[in-house]
Amino acid sequence: MAETRTIVALPIxxxxxxxxRLRLFLILGVLIMWEATAASGLLFRDVVPSSVTVxxxxxxLLIDPDFWGNFGVTxxxxxxxxxxxxxxxLAAGLLLGASRFLGRAYEPYLNSLxxxxxxxxxxxxxxxxxxxxxxxxxxxxxxxxFPVALSTAGGMREVDAALVKVGRSFRLSTWQMVxxxxxxxxxxxxxxxxxxxxxxxxIGVLLAxxxxxxxxxxxxxxxxxxxxxxxxxxxxxxxVFAVAVALNAGLGRLTEPRHRxx
Amino acid sequence: xxxxxxxxxxxxxxxxxxxxxxxxxxxxxxxxxVDRYVVPPPSDVVxxxxxxVTEEDIPHRFAQTALEGLGAAVLIALVGIPAGLLLYRHMxxxxxxxxxxxxxxxxxxxxxxxxxxxxxxxxxxxxxxxxFISGVAPxxxxxxxxxxxxxxxxxxxxxxxxxTPAQQFRLVLLPAAVPTIFVGLRLGLVxxxxxxxxxxxxxxxxGLGQLINELAERYDLAGTYAAIAFVVLVSVLFxxxxxxxxxWLRPGR
Amino acid sequence: xxxxxxxxxxxPVSAARPESVLTVxxxxxxxxTRDASVTAVDRMTFDVRHGEFISVIGPSGCGKSTLFNVIxxxxxxxxxxxxxxGEPIRGxxxxxxxxxxxxxxxxxxxxxxxxxxxxxxxxxxxxxxxEKARDVVAMVGLTGFExxxxxxxxxxxRQRVSIARTLASEPxxxxxxxxxxxxxxxxxxxxxxxxxQIQQTLKQTTLLITHSITExxxxxxxxxxxxxxxxRLKRIVDIxxxxxxxxxxxxxxxxxxxxxxxxxxxxxxxxxxxAEAEASRGART
Numbered sequence: 001m002a003e004t005r006t007i008v009a010l011p012i013x014x015x016x017x018x019x020x021r022l023r024l025f026l027i028l029g030v031l032i033m034w035e036a037t038a039a040s041g042l043l044f045r046d047v048v049p050s051s052v053t054v055x056x057x058x059x060x061l062l063i064d065p066d067f068w069g070n071f072g073v074t075x076x077x078x079x080x081x082x083x084x085x086x087x088x089x090l091a092a093g094l095l096l097g098a099s100r101f102l103g104r105a106y107e108p109y110l111n112s113l114x115x116x117x118x119x120x121x122x123x124x125x126x127x128x129x130x131x132x133x134x135x136x137x138x139x140x141x142x143x144x145x146f147p148v149a150l151s152t153a154g155g156m157r158e159v160d161a162a163l164v165k166v167g168r169s170f171r172l173s174t175w176q177m178v179x180x181x182x183x184x185x186x187x188x189x190x191x192x193x194x195x196x197x198x199x200x201x202x203i204g205v206l207l208a209x210x211x212x213x214x215x216x217x218x219x220x221x222x223x224x225x226x227x228x229x230x231x232x233x234x235x236x237x238x239x240v241f242a243v244a245v246a247l248n249a250g251l252g253r254l255t256e257p258r259h260r261x262x
Numbered sequence: 263x264x265x266x267x268x269x270x271x272x273x274x275x276x277x278x279x280x281x282x283x284x285x286x287x288x289x290x291x292x293x294x295x296v297d298r299y300v301v302p303p304p305s306d307v308v309x310x311x312x313x314x315v316t317e318e319d320i321p322h323r324f325a326q327t328a329l330e331g332l333g334a335a336v337l338i339a340l341v342g343i344p345a346g347l348l349l350y351r352h353m354x355x356x357x358x359x360x361x362x363x364x365x366x367x368x369x370x371x372x373x374x375x376x377x378x379x380x381x382x383x384x385x386x387x388x389x390x391x392x393x394f395i396s397g398v399a400p401x402x403x404x405x406x407x408x409x410x411x412x413x414x415x416x417x418x419x420x421x422x423x424x425x426t427p428a429q430q431f432r433l434v435l436l437p438a439a440v441p442t443i444f445v446g447l448r449l450g451l452v453x454x455x456x457x458x459x460x461x462x463x464x465x466x467x468x469g470l471g472q473l474i475n476e477l478a479e480r481y482d483l484a485g486t487y488a489a490i491a492f493v494v495l496v497s498v499l500f501x502x503x504x505x506x507x508x509x510w511l512r513p514g515r
Numbered sequence: 516x517x518x519x520x521x522x523x524x525x526x527p528v529s530a531a532r533p534e535s536v537l538t539v540x541x542x543x544x545x546x547x548t549r550d551a552s553v554t555a556v557d558r559m560t561f562d563v564r565h566g567e568f569i570s571v572i573g574p575s576g577c578g579k580s581t582l583f584n585v586i587x588x589x590x591x592x593x594x595x596x597x598x599x600x601g602e603p604i605r606g607x608x609x610x611x612x613x614x615x616x617x618x619x620x621x622x623x624x625x626x627x628x629x630x631x632x633x634x635x636x637x638x639x640x641x642x643x644x645x646e647k648a649r650d651v652v653a654m655v656g657l658t659g660f661e662x663x664x665x666x667x668x669x670x671x672x673r674q675r676v677s678i679a680r681t682l683a684s685e686p687x688x689x690x691x692x693x694x695x696x697x698x699x700x701x702x703x704x705x706x707x708x709x710x711x712q713i714q715q716t717l718k719q720t721t722l723l724i725t726h727s728i729t730e731x732x733x734x735x736x737x738x739x740x741x742x743x744x745x746x747r748l749k750r751i752v753d754i755x756x757x758x759x760x761x762x763x764x765x766x767x768x769x770x771x772x773x774x775x776x777x778x779x780x781x782x783x784x785x786x787x788x789x790a791e792a793e794a795s796r797g798a799r800t
Contacts, residue, residue: 023359105272108276113494117471120474123477203372206373210375218373225376230377233376237377241371245365249368419613514664
């Protein structure tokens, strides 16, 4: 068995050169198509500006302190939302996952609410937390809560029964059981839940900002749209996407199996 | 199979808790402990159901949101699954673009909606495309993951019986990948629905999202909550349908 | 149109002399790893006679599974030939039916549909293939479970489904790679009896790869003993125990004698294998 594994595993790494060539080809292809569309004027009024214009707008954006101010507002809102939503989600998930009874009593409700778009609660959030950052944080926290709670509860049920028995046999207290057995055992599902939670929290905060606010990245995009400043809009999108993708990849890195330090 | 009384207990306790909370809320609001302009009394919400169904044309709006969701879901499946298959088949392509697709899945594409507005106008098309774009990447990634994770021995069974590549795909790879593909579809649909309803709400167009926006602007809070219940219903229906489809496509767990 | 691959069941017993239906001729398998080339199977030669039950035994890491994949046509050997009825095989051969060590039932098919699978891909009509599958399911003792999914069965039952699925394709040679490895000892003994009973009813030529000495002696007419890496032919032992045989044979003196004899051959090989595996693990850390 072990032998067959090695023989199939061998040819599975293609040459790096071919990969790089294909990537270059794809990037060039997209750029050329983009420029062609920009030059043709098929899409009216600068919807597709030349990439040179976009790069220029990007540079202008990156040196604009006002942009970084708004960036900070959104980043702060998202982080606060994630902290609140993930903590609450973790607590709820631990509780629901630890008790079969509680899980069966309350999880169906969580399951139905989880895929519901949370933006519909925004009017309510405005009523409860005001028109400023509070309602945005609440939006994000509400969004992040569900994936973390459900993923944690699911992870709790998957914990190896043998580990729990080991903990019991050493007469661990409830707190020790949570911190020494359960939390390390559910690390990966919790992190996966947080990754998803981060994704939906960002969407929640940004949607809320575009709907009603006077600061933040969502607000900035709406400003650019109102001025029909497409290059600036693309520039903001590029920065936001880059940051979100990097953070998501960072969270993903944490879920990879641990290796010994060499 | 006999269902004992004990099996119902958790569900009963859950429902009882919910009703209890509503009752408590009602009392708190009546006693003036909770601001009724933030949380309307549950009895008002229940009473407003009939009103919004008749006066706000709920059936039509419900159908519109559901159809936008369905359109996006069909597009997501029609593009996302074959894309995953393409990446599975072509090694070099997979190594080259898998991380790009993952990036697409992680990017908050919703911020680009003004762009869609400019291209497709303030129409259902914008909403469906937004839903599609934000939900397609997870499906592609999960399809690829599911196909790649097909157990070696099942593929060997197929090889030992000399299956053609088409048979190998239809009879072994695809059924083996179905559960993972559906994990992707569920994920994609969550993102699609967030964007669809969110966009209806933001651009004040179309179905239930717009209704919530309008009711909120009129400070009709009881109506807003009642309308929220219908959005929850849409998403519950979608996920039930997805579960049914999966069980039909892939029996035997 | 009659399908030539579907023969009435049970198959007519040909009054055959012990002639070889499969030959393993000078098989060499060498793998290229990142920093070395490893010889997994080194010049193995033996033949399988019509209707016999033959086992290949060796310590873990001796290349048994590689040999299994070569005979099944899933791995092309570096050199050497496997021939079926004189014809060299290239890739999987319809005359050889493989049963894998790992759980290999299709979880999305019922027991009956799993067993009918090889006939389905061959284009046998639904009615015929289900009828045939029912017979084979009965043969492995799973009547009453036709509509169950594998997730509803025990490990031993699932392995019987795998065996039934392979039998349904009516292979000339049944090739099995440690099919009972994941099962508990008692289930393994009972399943061994079942396989032996089927083998004798059908006069099914069977090649079993195993690491269990008792299993090899209990079931086989001949046992091929392999050495630790590189996997070489060490010896072929004729098991001259009476037929029909069941697991009760294990109490006989002759049985113990054969087991001791083969263990004598394997002992050094196995301890060498263990020492090398431990050394390489130590080197890696």
